[in-house]
Amino acid sequence: MNKSSQKLEQISRQCDSHISFYKYNSQNTLSDKYKKGRVDASLWLNEMIYFFLNKEKNFLHDFDEEIKRQKVKVNNVKNPNYKQGLIDELSIIQELIHDRDFN
Structure with a gap:
């Protein structure tokens, strides 16, 4: 998982915490409209995340689909050695995409 995903998940947890606090904490003295604003903003942020x-x-799926399209185009290449080099490299990258241990 990359840093952006981790950051977004961290923000989502923070939003969940805010939702719980402003929705269910009866001890705070803030106005209902303010609390609703905080809850609605947190819900919206979670949807965006x-x-x-x-x-x-x-x-990754889109990248894999583009490789598949390129492999179809490569079939029109005349030089068999060059063509095989292209296909082999594209195939190796596709294997990496589908390898669970690599992800």
Whole structure:
């Protein structure tokens, strides 16, 4: 997991903490509108974090799909040695993408 994902997950946990505090803590003397604003902002932030984390997960899938498209194009290359070199390199990278230990 990269640093951006870790940071977003940390922020999400903080938002969850704020939601609980402002929604269920009856001891604070803040106005209901203020508390609702804090809760709504935290909920919105959590939705955005979810969106961006899912978007990041799709990057690897999109990269793999582009490699598949390139492999189809490579089939038109005339020089067999050059063509095989391209295919081998693209295949190795695809294996890394699908290797759970590498991720």
